[in-house]
Amino acid sequence: MFVKKTIYSFFVLLLGLFFLGCKKAPNYPKAPVIQFDRLRVINDNVNYVDSISVYIKFQDGDGDLGNQPADPNFLDFFVDIYKKTNGTYIRMTFFDSSPLSYNGFLPLLSPYEKTGPIDGNVRYILAPFEAPLPIGTMAPISAPFHKNDTLQFHVRIRDRAGNYSNWVESNDYIVWDKF
Numbered sequence: 001m002f003v004k005k006t007i008y009s010f011f012v013l014l015l016g017l018f019f020l021g022c023k024k025a026p027n028y029p030k031a032p033v034i035q036f037d038r039l040r041v042i043n044d045n046v047n048y049v050d051s052i053s054v055y056i057k058f059q060d061g062d063g064d065l066g067n068q069p070a071d072p073n074f075l076d077f078f079v080d081i082y083k084k085t086n087g088t089y090i091r092m093t094f095f096d097s098s099p100l101s102y103n104g105f106l107p108l109l110s111p112y113e114k115t116g117p118i119d120g121n122v123r124y125i126l127a128p129f130e131a132p133l134p135i136g137t138m139a140p141i142s143a144p145f146h147k148n149d150t151l152q153f154h155v156r157i158r159d160r161a162g163n164y165s166n167w168v169e170s171n172d173y174i175v176w177d178k179f
Contacts, residue, residue: 028061028117031163034156037121039170043178048131050178054079054124054153054170058109063118064160068108075103076158077124084150084172091154094144102126106157124155131176149175 037055044051058065067074079102082089095101110118131147145151153170 026059026117026119028059028119030061030159030161032058032060032065032157032159032165034058034165034168036155036168036170039153039173041173043176045179048176048179050129050131050173050176052126052129052153052173054126054155055121056124056155056157056168057119057121058157058165059117059119060109060159061117062115062159062161063110064115065109065118065157066106067160070105074160076106076160077104078156078158079103079124079126080154080167082152082154082169083145084152089152092144098144100127102153126153129175131179145175147176151175 035057037057040053040055042051066076081092081095081102083092084090104124106122106124109120109122110116129145151173153173154167155170156167157165
C-alpha cells in the first residue's frame, strides 16, 4: 500500500511539474513596444562631463531587434531632446542640423535565424554632455544647453522590419547640476 501511494504521489508531482513547465508564449505585437525604466547620470567633476544612460523595457512580437555588427545605414534607437522653458518642454531642433546626434544602435537582442516574441531591458548610453570649459579657457561658441537647464529625453526604437515603437519620455535631467 505504501509503495502504491508513493508511486501515485510521484506521478501526481511529475504531472504537476510538467504543467507548470508548459508556459504559453506571450502574444506581443510585431511592432516593438517600449516603456521608460530609468535614467542614470554619472557626474565627472574632474572633466566636467555628465554621462547619461537611458534604460527602457521592450517587447517585440517577432524578435527582430538590433544588428550585429551595427549597420551604419540603419539607426534603430532614436532620441529627441526636450528643454523645459517657462514650464513647457520644447523639442531642441539644434540636433536636426548638427553632426552631433544622440541617435544610435541597439545591440543584437535575438539571433537573426530565430523568430518569436522577446522582452527585456536595454541600456542606451548617450554621447557625453560636456560642460563649457572653465573660465579663462576657450569655451564652445554655441552650446545647445546651459548649466541647470532641465532636459527630458524622448526615445523610441525600430526593429529590422522597419516597425517603430511608441515614444517614451524620461524623467528630468538637470544639466551639470553637480559642478
